[in-house]
Amino acid sequence: MSQLVEQTVPEVLRRGLTFWRRSIQARVVVSTVLLSAIVVTAVGWFLLRQVEQGLVDRRVDAVLTEVANENDQASARLNAVPGTDTNATTQANELLAPIDASGQIRGFTVVMARTAAPGTPLTDRGPEYSAQLDLASVPDSLIRHFDSSRKEAWTYTTIRYAGKRAPAPTPGIVVGSTVRIPADGSSRTLYYLFPLDDVQDTLSLVTRALLTAGILLLLLIAALTWLLTRQIVTPIRLARRVAERLAAGQLQERLRVSGEDDLARLATSFNQMATNLQRQIRQLEELSRVQRRFVSDVSHELRTPLTTVRLAGSVLHEAREGFDPQTRRSAELLQRELDRFETLLIDLLEISRFDAGAAVLDLDDVNLTDVVRRVVDNTRSLADQRSTRVVVDAPTTPCVAEADVRRVERIVRNLVTNAIDHAESKEILVTVAADDQAAAIAVRDHGVGLATGESAMVFNRFWRADPARARTSGGTGLGLAISLEDTHLHGGWLQAWGRPAEGAQFRLTLPRHAGQPLRHSPLPLVPDDAAEVVA
Amino acid sequence: MLVVDDDASLSEMLSIVLRQEGFDSYVVERGDEAMEAFHSYRPDVVLLDLMLPGKDGIDVCKEIRAESGVPIVMLTAKTDTVDVVLGLESGADDYVVKPFKPKELVARIRARVRRNEAPGAATLTVGPLSIDVAGHAVTRDGHPVSLTPLEFDLLVCLARKPWQVFTREVLLEQVWGYRHSADTRLVNVHVQRLRSKVESDPENPEIVLTVRGVGYKAGSSGQQ
Numbered sequence: 001m002s003q004l005v006e007q008t009v010p011e012v013l014r015r016g017l018t019f020w021r022r023s024i025q026a027r028v029v030v031s032t033v034l035l036s037a038i039v040v041t042a043v044g045w046f047l048l049r050q051v052e053q054g055l056v057d058r059r060v061d062a063v064l065t066e067v068a069n070e071n072d073q074a075s076a077r078l079n080a081v082p083g084t085d086t087n088a089t090t091q092a093n094e095l096l097a098p099i100d101a102s103g104q105i106r107g108f109t110v111v112m113a114r115t116a117a118p119g120t121p122l123t124d125r126g127p128e129y130s131a132q133l134d135l136a137s138v139p140d141s142l143i144r145h146f147d148s149s150r151k152e153a154w155t156y157t158t159i160r161y162a163g164k165r166a167p168a169p170t171p172g173i174v175v176g177s178t179v180r181i182p183a184d185g186s187s188r189t190l191y192y193l194f195p196l197d198d199v200q201d202t203l204s205l206v207t208r209a210l211l212t213a214g215i216l217l218l219l220l221i222a223a224l225t226w227l228l229t230r231q232i233v234t235p236i237r238l239a240r241r242v243a244e245r246l247a248a249g250q251l252q253e254r255l256r257v258s259g260e261d262d263l264a265r266l267a268t269s270f271n272q273m274a275t276n277l278q279r280q281i282r283q284l285e286e287l288s289r290v291q292r293r294f295v296s297d298v299s300h301e302l303r304t305p306l307t308t309v310r311l312a313g314s315v316l317h318e319a320r321e322g323f324d325p326q327t328r329r330s331a332e333l334l335q336r337e338l339d340r341f342e343t344l345l346i347d348l349l350e351i352s353r354f355d356a357g358a359a360v361l362d363l364d365d366v367n368l369t370d371v372v373r374r375v376v377d378n379t380r381s382l383a384d385q386r387s388t389r390v391v392v393d394a395p396t397t398p399c400v401a402e403a404d405v406r407r408v409e410r411i412v413r414n415l416v417t418n419a420i421d422h423a424e425s426k427e428i429l430v431t432v433a434a435d436d437q438a439a440a441i442a443v444r445d446h447g448v449g450l451a452t453g454e455s456a457m458v459f460n461r462f463w464r465a466d467p468a469r470a471r472t473s474g475g476t477g478l479g480l481a482i483s484l485e486d487t488h489l490h491g492g493w494l495q496a497w498g499r500p501a502e503g504a505q506f507r508l509t510l511p512r513h514a515g516q517p518l519r520h521s522p523l524p525l526v527p528d529d530a531a532e533v534v535a
Numbered sequence: 536m537l538v539v540d541d542d543a544s545l546s547e548m549l550s551i552v553l554r555q556e557g558f559d560s561y562v563v564e565r566g567d568e569a570m571e572a573f574h575s576y577r578p579d580v581v582l583l584d585l586m587l588p589g590k591d592g593i594d595v596c597k598e599i600r601a602e603s604g605v606p607i608v609m610l611t612a613k614t615d616t617v618d619v620v621l622g623l624e625s626g627a628d629d630y631v632v633k634p635f636k637p638k639e640l641v642a643r644i645r646a647r648v649r650r651n652e653a654p655g656a657a658t659l660t661v662g663p664l665s666i667d668v669a670g671h672a673v674t675r676d677g678h679p680v681s682l683t684p685l686e687f688d689l690l691v692c693l694a695r696k697p698w699q700v701f702t703r704e705v706l707l708e709q710v711w712g713y714r715h716s717a718d719t720r721l722v723n724v725h726v727q728r729l730r731s732k733v734e735s736d737p738e739n740p741e742i743v744l745t746v747r748g749v750g751y752k753a754g755s756s757g758q759q
Binding site for chain 2 (some may be wrong): 296405
């Protein structure tokens with residue numbers, strides 16, 4: 001159970017935090033309520049102080065009037081006593097009794113004490129006092145006051161009671177005044193203790209009312225803020241959802257526009273943007289479709305007659321032995337140039353398909369070593385013609401990558417024939433390698449090489465290192481450009497390195513799994529032997 | 536040899552080339568006339584263009600395949616995987632992309648008309664299948680299964696060596712007669728077609744098994 005709690009608490013916390021981060025509404029509501037709470041508390045506290053002060057002041061006024069009244073009556077009673085009565089204690093008791101009686105009716109208590117040397121506690125001053133009252137209720141400061149002065153004084157205190165079933169202590173006011181006993185001319189100090197119960201009650205009532213009002217006010221503010229932010233946030237959320245759908249390709253999505261306010265204008269602008277986007281994308285799609293269609297049509301329209309010409313050319317070529325020398329030569333030229341024309345046409349069509357975005361991958365697990373060996377086998381006759389040799393350096397373990405085998409084979413074939421073309425009869429090394437992220441093929445020749453800056457240009461269409469150089473293997477000038485497009489289709493890299501007279505290296509890197517981003521290649525772009533020269 | 540192509544020059548040229556190689560040919564220029572010609576001429580091989588007036592080459596291919604296992608070689612100007620696979624799935628045994636060399640075409644045709652007469656066991660067994668090699672008949676649990684000659688050759692090739700995994704390249708060479716590597720999509724499509732005919736559940740094949748990353752092999756029960 002405790003484990004469950006431990007697991008769920010951070011989960012709840014995390015969700016809460018996510019909600020907090022994502023919801024403007026929650027943040028606005030909470031901050032408004034917090035600020036309002038601070039203001040409401042301050043105002044409430046101030047009001048409460050004011051009310052309390054007013055109530056206590058009025059009570060003190062009333063109490064002082066009452067005390068004066070009692071004192072006047074007591075003095076009147078004392079003066080009315082015949083001068084023959086000389087027992088001071090009796091006189092004092094006679095003085096206290098009516099006051100105490102009046103106090104029981106009016107809700108105050110009274111203490112009477114003798115004057116004594118300063119510092120004498122109240123209990124040693126022969127106090128007479130109302131029943132149940134605790135003498136500690138009279139503060140020492142007031143007692144000391146009457147040691148040096150006879151002037152009436154008052155202060156706040158806590159009235160305590162003694163004995164069984166005594167009421168709880170209450171805050172109160174104690175008023176002290178001195179009375180002279182005519183019998184011996186001595187004086188007594190009278191302490192009137194008035195409880196502030198009613199003031200306290202009123203105050204707690206006011207406090208409760210203020211508290212309730214404050215909470216209600218905060219709730220109202222919270223609800224108001226929530227409603228207000230909702231009015232703003234809801235359209236924003238709607239816009240967000242529509243924007244997300246637009247981004248996901250649902251181009252027909254639009255916001256609903258109602259009214260003419262800022263939000264409606266935002267929606268209008270948003271919709272205009274979406275419409276423009278949609279139109280642009282439609283145009284591009286249409287363009288791409290038209291071009292794809294065009295390429296497909298051109299392809300078909302060109303291929304059919306070319307096939308006929310090709311067949312006719314072959315028939316003539318087969319029969320050339322029976323022709324006169326000029327016609328025979330013509331048949332041979334026709335045949336050879338048809339080959340070139342055909343390769344060029346196929347390459348051109350292929351590149352247009354890339355441009356039209358019509359090329360798609362046909363993925364399968366491909367062992368690059370197999371592909372390389374196959375290509376090297378197929379190009380052996382060409383290599384023999386140019387009296388060069390292609391050597392394969394591959395690990396015994398298969399170098400498998402998810403790829404379109406026809407395209408990869410075409411890339412490798414282009415790289416190898418290109419190398420044979422430029423190798424100047426020196427040996428060509430094809431290296432294959434793979435790690436768990438990528439597989440790579442590097443084709444290294446030691447021929448003419450590439451000048452600085454040319455390594456980027458080799459992939460340009462119809463680019464030739466030396467325009468004056470004789471065309472030898474009949475390359476169309478599109479091979480490397482097509483290879484680069486093929487590589488990009490796989491999400492791979494095709495890079496070239498070269499140095500004049502030291503040869504060149506072309507490196508193809510493919511991700512092991514289609515769609516994975518490439519970070520590094522298992523083979524270096526600059527071959528090891530060349531790097532040593534630099535060092 | 537039935538040649539179905541809408542381009543008159545190409546059809547005529549094809550007839551000339553084929554005649555040189557010793558094949559008789561009959562030319563039809565419209566897709567909707569192809570079936571009629573097929574019935575009256577009874578060709579050994581059909582050369583079929585994919586884009587035809589009257590009726591689509593794909594439909595013609597399906598109709599021929601519905602009533603006959605005669606080898607069909609498609610002539611296509613399209614190299615997209617979709618188009619090639621569509622053609623193969625409609626029943627074509629092989630395809631040649633325009634422009635082709637005459638030798639290439641003749642090699643394809645010869646590979647189709649040649650009978651696979653390799654010596655070996657007269658009867659092979661793969662799982663519930665029983666293959667009568669000489670009689671060109673396949674039965675599954677006693678019920679005959681109708682296969683085209685190409686599908687039959689493919690099955691026999693796999694069944695002869697059930698312990699061996701055939702790469703697509705090897706199958707292309709042995710069944711289709713390609714000397715150099717060609718399009719492995721041919722193998723994929725025909726294995727699918729073969730499975731749909733001989734397997735009880737083509738989704739979970741038991742007779743023609745895929746060996747991932749390598750190729751195909753016959754089911755484990757093998758020869759008995």
